[in-house]
Amino acid sequence: MHKKNIAELVQVLQHRDISSVELTRLVLERCTNINQKLNCFISITPEHALLQAKLADEKINQGNAGPLTGIPIAQKDIFCTDGVKTSCGSKMLDNFIAPYDATVVEKLNNAGMVMIGKTNMDEFAMGSSNETSFYGPVLNPWDMDRVPGGSSGGSAAAVAARLVPVATGTDTGGSIRQPASLCGITGLKPTYGRISRYGMIAFASSLDQGGPMTRTAEDAALIMNAIAGFDERDSTSAENPVEDYTQHLNNSIAGLKIGLPKEYFDEQLNPDIGRIIHEGVKELEKLGANVKEISLPGSKLSIPVYYVVAPAECSSNLARFDGVRFGYRCNDPEDLSDLYCRSRGEGFGREVKRRIMIGTYVLSAGYYDAYYLKAQKIRRLIRDEFRQALSKVDVIIGPTAPGPAFRINELLDDPITMYLSDIYTVSVNLAGLPAISIPAGMLGGLPVGMQVIGNYFAEPRLLNIAHRFQQVTHWHKLAPAGFD
Secondary structure, three states, rough: OOOHHHHHHHHHHHOOOOOOOOOOOHHHHHHHHHHHHHHOOEEEEEHHHHHHHHHHHHHHOOOOOOOOOOOOEEEEOOOOOOOOEEEOHHHHHHOOOOOOOHHHHHHHHHOEEEEEEOOOOOHHHHHOOOOOOOOOOOOOOOOOOOOOOHHHHHHHHHHOOOOOEEEEEEOOOOOOOHHHHHOEEEEEEEOOOEEEOEEEEEOOOOOEEEEEEEOOHHHHHHHHHHHHHOOOOOOOOOOOOOOHHHHHHHHOOOOOEEEEHHHHHHHOHHHHHHHHHHHHHHHHHOOOEEEEEEHHHHHHHHHHHHHHHHHHHHHHHHOOOOOOOOOOOOOOOOHHHHHHHHHHHHOOOOHHHHHHHHHHHHHHOOOHHHHHHHHHHHHHHHHHHHHHHOOOOOOOEEEEOOOOOOOOOOOOOOOHHHHHHHOOHHHHHOOOOOEEEEEEEEOOOEEEEEEOOOOOHHHHHHHHHHHHHHHHHOOHHHOOOOOO
C-alpha cells in the first residue's frame, strides 16, 4: 500500500479493499521503523491517527466520504495542531502543546484525512538543509549522507521514502520547492494568500505560504481542493474564488508560451542541471508548447533583498518568544532582563539568532532607509519584472535548485553559500507568485527538480503543465533504493 499515491488510495478505500484503520496501522508501523533512519518526524501520533481513521471508516461505510476521507497525511511541525506538540523544530517550543488547529489542519481534518504525525523542519523554518532543527538533521532517503533540503525537509523525505502519500510544507523563500527538488517529489508553492496562514507559526509574514508536497501533480490538485480558500481569521487571505484544481489537469498545452530566463542558466548553474531542465522543456515542446528566451535581470538581486526583508520580519515575529507567556523559560532568572536574555539565548539556535540579529540591525534607526526601505523598493521592481514577463509568456521555467542535494555539514558553516541554494526560488516569494517543482531527471543518482512559475492564482495551469509532463515522463515514479 505504501507504493500507492493519493489518487490510487482513494480508489482502494472507496472500493473497500482495505479500511482506513488497516491502512493507518500499516503506515504507522512503516513510519515508526523508518523514522529511526531518516529522522523525518518530530512526533508520530498513533492514538490521534487511529481515532481519525475510525471516524473515516464510519463515513465511508455510511456513504458520506469525500475524496480524501481516510487518506494518511503528515503535517509540518509549524502548523498548530490541537492537543499535539507544535515545536517549529525549536527548543523554544519543545514544550508547547497547541490549543487549537491551524486552518490548514482544520480543513484537512474536515476532509477526513488522517494525521500520522508532525514532520521535522529547520528551526522556525529558517534553513535550506534541515540541519538547524533542535531535533537533529533529517537525512535524504536517496543518499543518507546528504540533506533533504529545507525547511520542509522532513515532509519531503517522508513523501520521498513512501512513508506518507502527502505532507504539508511551508514556503518562505523556497522551502517547499527546494526540498521537493532534492528529494524527487512534487511541491507546490501557491500564490501568496491562497492558503490561510492562521495557525501557521510565522517566520516572515509577507512571504510565508503553505502548500502540498506530494508524489504527483494530480495529488497536489486533490489537496489544493481541500485547503485553498478565503479565511476571515487571516488578514492576508485572498478572497479570489477557488476552482476545482483537478478539472483542467488533462487539458492540452498546445500553444503554451514558455519563457526561459537567461539569468537562470548562467555560470552559477551546474551545467548538468541546465541540460536536464532543457531536456524537460523539450518534452513540453513535444506536447505543443512554444519556448522563448526572456530576461529577469532583477533576479540577481533577489538573494540580498530576501535576506534583508525576511530577517527583518523574523526579528519582529519572534519577539513574542520571551520566556514569559509560553515556550522555553530559563531556570532561576535574576530579574526580568535576565529572563528575556537567557530564555531567548538558550531557546533559539544559531541560525535563528543570526537572522534575528540581521533583522534587528536593518530595522534600527539610521539603517532602516539604507537597507530595509531600499530592499522593499527593489522587491517591487522584481515583482514588476515578473508581471511584465508573464504578460508575454504563460509560464516561466527554470531549475529549482542550482545543484542536487549536498552533503550533511558541507555548508553548515558557510551561510552565504547555503543561502545561494535558494537563488532560483526566493524571487517568487518576493513577488507573491505561485510555482511548482516537479522531478525532471537524475544526476549522480540524485533527483533534480524543474520549476514552473505562473501568474497570480494560476495554480490550475501549473498543475495542468506538471500533470501533462508527468504523463510522458517517469521521474516522479522513481523511489530511493530501500524505500520503494
